[in-house]
Amino acid sequence: MALTSDDVLHIANLARLEITEAEVDVYSKKLTNILDMVDQLTAADTKGVVPMAHPLDMAQRLREDVVTETDQRKLYQQNASQTEAGLYLVPKVIE
Amino acid sequence: MTTHAGWETVIGLEIHTQLATKTKIFSGSSTAFGSAPNTQANLVDLAYPGVLPVLNKDVVRMAVKFGLSIDAEITKRSVFARKNYFYPDLPKGYQISQFELPIVGLGSLEITMEDGTKKTIGVTRAHLEEDAGKSLHEDFDGLTGVDLNRAGTPLLEIVSEPDMRSAKEAIAYMKKIHSLVRYLEISDGNMAEGSFRCDANVSVRPIGQEEYGTRAEIKNLNSFRFIEKAINHEVERQIDIIEAGGTIVQETRLYDSDKDETRSMRSKEEANDYRYFPCPDLLPLVIDQEYIEIVRKDLPELPEQKKARFQSEYGLSEYDADILTVSRDVSLFFEDVTKQVGDAKLSANWVMGDFSASLNKDNLELSESKVSSDDLALLLTRIKDDTISGKIAKEVFEAMWAGEGNADSIIDAKGLKQITDTGAIEAIIDEIIANNVGQVEQYRSGKEKVFGFFVGQVMKATQGKANPAAVNEMLKTKLKG
Amino acid sequence: MHTKTIAELSRGLKAKEFSSVELTQHFLDRIEKHNSELNAFITVTPEHALKQAQESDAQIAAGNASPLAGVPIAHKDIFCTQGIKTTCGSKMLENFISPYDATVVTNMRESGVVMLGKTNMDEFAMGSSNETSYFGPVKNPWDTTKVPGGSSGGSACAVAARLAPGATATDTGGSIRQPAALTNLTGIKPTYGNVSRYGMIAFASSLDQAGTLTATAEDSALLLTAMTGFDEKDSTSIQRPADDYITGLNDGLEGMKIGVPVEFFDENLSDAIAAPVKAAIAEYEKLGAKIVDIKMPHLHLSVPTYYVVAPAECSSNLSRFDGVRYGYRCENPKDLTDLYKRSRGEGFGDEVKRRIMTGAYVLSAGYYDAYYLQAQKARQLIKSDFDNAFKDVDVIMGPTAPNLAFGLGELMDDPITMYLNDIYTIGVNLAGLPGMSIPCGFAAGNNGELPVGLQLIGNYFAEGRLLNVAHRYQQVTDWHSRRPTAFA
Numbered sequence A: 001m002a003l004t005s006d007d008v009l010h011i012a013n014l015a016r017l018e019i020t021e022a023e024v025d026v027y028s029k030k031l032t033n034i035l036d037m038v039d040q041l042t043a044a045d046t047k048g049v050v051p052m053a054h055p056l057d058m059a060q061r062l063r064e065d066v067v068t069e070t071d072q073r074k075l076y077q078q079n080a081s082q083t084e085a086g087l088y089l090v091p092k093v094i095e
Numbered sequence B: 001m002t003t004h005a006g007w008e009t010v011i012g013l014e015i016h017t018q019l020a021t022k023t024k025i026f027s028g029s030s031t032a033f034g035s036a037p038n039t040q041a042n043l044v045d046l047a048y049p050g051v052l053p054v055l056n057k058d059v060v061r062m063a064v065k066f067g068l069s070i071d072a073e074i075t076k077r078s079v080f081a082r083k084n085y086f087y088p089d090l091p092k093g094y095q096i097s098q099f100e101l102p103i104v105g106l107g108s109l110e111i112t113m114e115d116g117t118k119k120t121i122g123v124t125r126a127h128l129e130e131d132a133g134k135s136l137h138e139d140f141d142g143l144t145g146v147d148l149n150r151a152g153t154p155l156l157e158i159v160s161e162p163d164m165r166s167a168k169e170a171i172a173y174m175k176k177i178h179s180l181v182r183y184l185e186i187s188d189g190n191m192a193e194g195s196f197r198c199d200a201n202v203s204v205r206p207i208g209q210e211e212y213g214t215r216a217e218i219k220n221l222n223s224f225r226f227i228e229k230a231i232n233h234e235v236e237r238q239i240d241i242i243e244a245g246g247t248i249v250q251e252t253r254l255y256d257s258d259k260d261e262t263r264s265m266r267s268k269e270e271a272n273d274y275r276y277f278p279c280p281d282l283l284p285l286v287i288d289q290e291y292i293e294i295v296r297k298d299l300p301e302l303p304e305q306k307k308a309r310f311q312s313e314y315g316l317s318e319y320d321a322d323i324l325t326v327s328r329d330v331s332l333f334f335e336d337v338t339k340q341v342g343d344a345k346l347s348a349n350w351v352m353g354d355f356s357a358s359l360n361k362d363n364l365e366l367s368e369s370k371v372s373s374d375d376l377a378l379l380l381t382r383i384k385d386d387t388i389s390g391k392i393a394k395e396v397f398e399a400m401w402a403g404e405g406n407a408d409s410i411i412d413a414k415g416l417k418q419i420t421d422t423g424a425i426e427a428i429i430d431e432i433i434a435n436n437v438g439q440v441e442q443y444r445s446g447k448e449k450v451f452g453f454f455v456g457q458v459m460k461a462t463q464g465k466a467n468p469a470a471v472n473e474m475l476k477t478k479l480k481g
Numbered sequence C: 001m002h003t004k005t006i007a008e009l010s011r012g013l014k015a016k017e018f019s020s021v022e023l024t025q026h027f028l029d030r031i032e033k034h035n036s037e038l039n040a041f042i043t044v045t046p047e048h049a050l051k052q053a054q055e056s057d058a059q060i061a062a063g064n065a066s067p068l069a070g071v072p073i074a075h076k077d078i079f080c081t082q083g084i085k086t087t088c089g090s091k092m093l094e095n096f097i098s099p100y101d102a103t104v105v106t107n108m109r110e111s112g113v114v115m116l117g118k119t120n121m122d123e124f125a126m127g128s129s130n131e132t133s134y135f136g137p138v139k140n141p142w143d144t145t146k147v148p149g150g151s152s153g154g155s156a157c158a159v160a161a162r163l164a165p166g167a168t169a170t171d172t173g174g175s176i177r178q179p180a181a182l183t184n185l186t187g188i189k190p191t192y193g194n195v196s197r198y199g200m201i202a203f204a205s206s207l208d209q210a211g212t213l214t215a216t217a218e219d220s221a222l223l224l225t226a227m228t229g230f231d232e233k234d235s236t237s238i239q240r241p242a243d244d245y246i247t248g249l250n251d252g253l254e255g256m257k258i259g260v261p262v263e264f265f266d267e268n269l270s271d272a273i274a275a276p277v278k279a280a281i282a283e284y285e286k287l288g289a290k291i292v293d294i295k296m297p298h299l300h301l302s303v304p305t306y307y308v309v310a311p312a313e314c315s316s317n318l319s320r321f322d323g324v325r326y327g328y329r330c331e332n333p334k335d336l337t338d339l340y341k342r343s344r345g346e347g348f349g350d351e352v353k354r355r356i357m358t359g360a361y362v363l364s365a366g367y368y369d370a371y372y373l374q375a376q377k378a379r380q381l382i383k384s385d386f387d388n389a390f391k392d393v394d395v396i397m398g399p400t401a402p403n404l405a406f407g408l409g410e411l412m413d414d415p416i417t418m419y420l421n422d423i424y425t426i427g428v429n430l431a432g433l434p435g436m437s438i439p440c441g442f443a444a445g446n447n448g449e450l451p452v453g454l455q456l457i458g459n460y461f462a463e464g465r466l467l468n469v470a471h472r473y474q475q476v477t478d479w480h481s482r483r484p485t486a487f488a
C-alpha cells in the first residue's frame, strides 16, 4: 500500500517529527516499502487466534503503597534545558 | 434561560476521582497535595529513559471496592493500555489508562431527586489511569511552567451511561458518586484540589426521537454549581443551533466560569488519534474471586443501607434519614451524638438544624466544625435531664460555637440552669397574680388565651430559666383560685 | 592478559598473578590504542574503572571477593549509568547524564565487575550494522571495511578486538546474536523477563532483553549469573529461584534431540553460511545428539510481524524524548509544536524516525486491526511453532544470520534487505525464548576470512542447557578461540 505525501505528513505530525519538503518523498518511498513487506501478514490465516501482547503468561505484580522517593529535583533538573522556580519551561501552551 | 419545548436533553458523565493512596499509581512518589513544584516527581513520573511502571496495590483494592458498591462486574483480567498524545504535562507522551478491558464493568446506582422521585443511572465502566501534571501559564515571560507533582496520581474514571435527562439529574448523580467514594474512603473528593472532576457529554434530540443527537464534551467541571450552569448553557446553545437550521459538531468544549459560557477547544481536537495499544511494560491485572470476597467483607455500610437502618433503628422519617446519610461524616456524627444522648429525634433535629446552619453560615466542612459530637451530645444531655430548656439550649449552643466552653461551663458561667425549685416558682407566680388582677379576672371568665401572658411573665421574671412544665402546671392550679 | 577468557582472568586475579588495576589499565591501554580506528566505545571511563579496580583488589586481598571481582567489562550505551553519559547512540541523548544506574549495571557492579566504558550501538538499538549510530559506524575487527552487525556492534567489536574481555548487550530482534555471528563471539539473549529491563533504554518493551557478548560459553555463564535475577522495579521481571549456569556446563549431550527447522535453510541463506552451520550440526551428532528436521510453518511471518510490533512499541516508547526534561532541545522554538517537531526531527536519525512513523501508522485509526492486531495474532502463531517444536526437541539449531558481515554503507539505503539480516533471530524475540550464537567456522570474504555463527534456541528458561550445549561444542572445536590478527 503506497503512502502519499499527505499520509507521511500526517503521521509525522502525529509523531511530532519535523520533516522537510525534500524528505517527504524519501520517507514515503521507504515507508511504502516497509508496509509492502509487512503486508505479507494479511495473507496469514489468523482466524480464532488469540492476539499475543506479551511473551510472558504472567499476571501484573503489585507494589505496596509506601512512599519510597525523596525530593531529588535539583539532580533531576540538571538534564533540563530550561527551568525556573522548580518548573520545566516550555513555549506558551494555548488551551 | 429560555425553555425550549419539544427537546430532550441527554447527558452522560465521566468523573475522574483521585484515589486516596499515599503514593502514585506506578511509582513510590508521594501524592500529598500542595508541595513545591516537581519535588514529588521522581524518575518514573518524569519519564526518564529506561524507567518502568509497577502498579500500586491499593489502587486495585479501591477500584474493586467501588465496583462492588455499584454491583458492577469486576473484570477478572483487565489490561492497561497506552493513550498516545503529546502535551507538556504528559511526560511519557502517553497516558497509561485502561481502554478495552477496564477493571470495573457495567454497574448502576439509584439517584433521588428533590421531589422524591427515584431513577437508576447506569455506570458503563470505571477504569484506572494516571493523572497528568499541571501547566502554569503566568509569570514566565510568555513561557509555560510545568509542574509534574500530580503526574502519575491514581485516578478512577467513572463513566456513566447517557441516562440523565437534565442538569439536575446530572448533579444528583454526581453528588451520589461523590458521597459514595467518600463513604468507601477511596477518595477525599476534594473538588477545590481537583480530586473530583467531571466531563459532561451533552446532546439534545427532539422528544420521541430514538437515536441520540451529536454530543459535545464539556471538559473539567469542578464544582456542582458550574456543572449545572455549563450543561444548561450547552443545551441551549445546541438547541439554538439546530432550530436555526445548523448542525452540532462533535467536539470538546471548555466551560468558562467567568463568562458563563462554553467554548470550543479545537486545538486539542486536531490530532485526536490516540493510537491506543496494550502497554507492554505492564502485564494483565488478574483478580480472583477470593480477592473480591476479601474486599467485599471490607465494604462499609453504604448510604442506601444506612438510610434504611436509620429509619428502622431510630424511627427517623425517610426525609431525615436521607439528609443524615448523604455524607458519611454527617451520618457518623449523628450516630455518635445519638448513642450518647439516647434520643435520635432530638439528635436529628439538632444535627440538621442549628448545627448544620452554623456550619453553613461559617462555610465550614464538618471536619472543621467548632463543636464536636461530644460537645453537642453533652448539650443535648442537659436538655434531656432538665438542666436547661430547649430554648436556653440554643443560647448555650451559640456560646459553644463562639468558643466559650462546653455546655456545662457555659450554663454555669451564665447561670442558665433551669429553676426546678417549686417554692421559688410558686413565690414568683403568687406575686404576678397579685400584680395583674385584671388579667386574672379575664382568665377566670373564660378567656383562656390570657394564660400565655402569665407564662411569659414568669419566664421574664426567671430569665427563661423556670422549668416550663412546672410553670404550666403550677399556673393552672393557682389561676383556678 | 587480553587473550585470556574471563574465567582465566578470574582465576589469575584470585591467584594474584596480576591485580585488577593492572588488568584494567591493560585494557584501557588497548582501548586507547585501537578505539579511534574501530569506534567501539562512545565513552571510556578510566578514572571510574581504576577506582572500581582498586576496590576489587582490596576485596581480593581481603579474601571476600565474588567470582567476577576485578574483571573489566564494557556496557552497551543503552544502559543508564549514574553520573556518566548515556547516549543510546543518539544525538538526542548526546549530553545526557543519567542520574541512576540500570539494574544490570548495579548487578554487575555488585559482583565486583569493573566498567571500562560505554560501547557504541545503533541509534536506540535500531539497526543491524551499527551504522545508524550518531557517533559514527563501528568497524568489524575481522575486516575494517565491514560492519560488525548491530545493534550491539560496539560491544561485539570491543570484545572481538579484545578491548574488553566481555560486554553487556541487548537483543530486540537479534542485536546480540547477529553481531556475535559477524565477529566470532559467543552471544546469549536470555528468556524474556530473566534480566531486568529497568534502566535499559526501551526500544520495543515486549521484545527487548539484555544479555552478553563474550569469547566463550563459560564466560557467558559467568556474566549471566551476575546479570540475571528478579527486580521489583520491572513488572515483567520473573520471580524464580536463581539459575546455576556453571555446574551443568560439562553435562553430556548423549541422547539430546536437536531440531533443525527446514525453513532456516531457505533461499535467503548464503552458501557461505550454510556449509559451516551444517558441519557444526554434524559435529553435535558426533557428540551424541540426535538431529531431526522440524517444520516451523509460521516462521516466515517473523519479519513482517516484528516490523509491526517493534515500531509500534518504539513509536510510543520514544515519545518521551520531547526536549523538555532532558535530551536534545532545538534552538529558539517558536511555539510548542515547533519545540516538539524540531527537537525530535533534529535529535533523531533517519532509521529511528522511519520506525517511529511506521509505528504511528500501524497503530493509527483505521489501520490498527489490519496491522497491529493481525501482527499480535501472527506472533501467537510463531510462538506456537516453537511450543510445538519443543514438545519433541531439546534445542533448535540453525544459522544466526543469512550472510557474512557486509560492507560498511552497503545496505544503508536498503532498509528491507537490512531487516532481513535478522530473519532467523527475530522469531526468538517474538516468542520470548532464550537464544545464542556461537562461532562455528569461517568463510571467504572478499578481504580474507569472515566468521560464521551457529544459532542455538532453547525452551523458556533453558539458558543453562544452551550454555551447556555451546560449551561442549567449544570443548571439541577452536573456532571461538580465533582472533582477528590485526588486533592481536
Ligand SMILES: [Mg+2]
Pocket: B014, B157
Ligand atoms: Mg475520558
Ligand SMILES: [Zn+2]
Pocket: B016, B129, B157
Ligand atoms: Zn480519564
